[in-house]
Amino acid sequence: MKEIENRIQNQVEEKLAALKQHIEIARNNFIGYPVSKDFDYSEIYDFLKYPINNIGDPFNDSTYKVQTHEIEREVVGFFAKLFRADPKDYWGYVTNGGSESNLYGLYLARELHPKGMVYYSESTHYSVRKNIHLLNIPSIVIRSQENGEIDYEDFENTVKMNRHKPAIVLTTFGTTMTEAKDDVSKIKSILKKLAIQDNYIHCDAALAGSFGAFMEPKIPFDFKDGADSISISGHKFIGSPIPTGVIVTKRSNRDRIAKGISYIGSLDTTITGSRNGHSPLFLWYAIKKMGAEGLQKRYLHSLEVAEYCEKKLNEIGVKAWRNQNSITVVIEKPNAEIKEKWQLATEDNISHIICMPNVSKAQIDSFIYDVQNCEKKIEEPFEFTF
């Protein structure tokens, strides 16, 4: 019996050691995804011992007490302030990621405007299309400009043809491939010009929402600029061992959809029932330690590295460009070896390097070295042989 137990123990240890090695190697070489990896949450590891569950509305009491609702409210409050929400009229919760946060924004919009039409650009994240499908809302795709930003003229012309319907607009503040930012105040003024009073703007700010407040010049995206709800991914710019996100909206809007559930002694206002209570703790810890000032410092570092990367690539003859205030450097699709080694996400014929706070100039130098020294692989010509 003891022998079998020992064998199983050895197998588990071997498997875990191999997995850890695989994850560490993979982590060290990625510069193509918007994920920060420079966090240290060891001070709160102890909380992994508890069955924390944030079931119910974080702003309401619940019968289940093994939760971190107070901490979650602080996280939502931090982002509400960063997004210039009305201090007396905001609400939100910590989600499982940007995709769920987008689903929540669209869900609220549909509940408020059941006859609405959703408008979103070609460059919008794929979660939005899926969410619209899940919610069964009619939608129209708007053309994107070359840099990935929504085409305002196409937006205006399209909305004009549907003026009789409430407009639900999904703007993106930092598109997935080029980190382009749709200007919420331009969208708002087009809606005003067309006299569409029933409207809702959800801003998907998955990556750039965490540093949008520090941009100079500012690009309009927040509540004061006209957004009704804003979503971010917590594991992107801030960094977390578990995917996480935040949705911030107006309390007055969420009040219109809240339903009381006696089983949990709380309000059913969130997408899932049981909710991760550890991830608010990670986000809370990070924002307490760095504060708004620390976040700004992280952004300035990323910006400096992105400028450096863009300049260095252009110097060696690789065409590279960035959107305004962006930490993402866009390049032509690189050779497969480079793409594989540096884990560069690629779409159509472009790829990108995302200078997250953990990316250093030294790492960019070694990437540039690889780009300069890789063999140019000639793409096999595609032709019929008959």
Ligand SMILES: Cc1ncc(COP(=O)(O)O)c(C=O)c1O
């Ligand atoms: C613009 C945008 N929105 C939403 C998401 C989805 O976020 P998550 O992966 O946290 O669900 C992403 C992820 O890359 C994104 O780039």
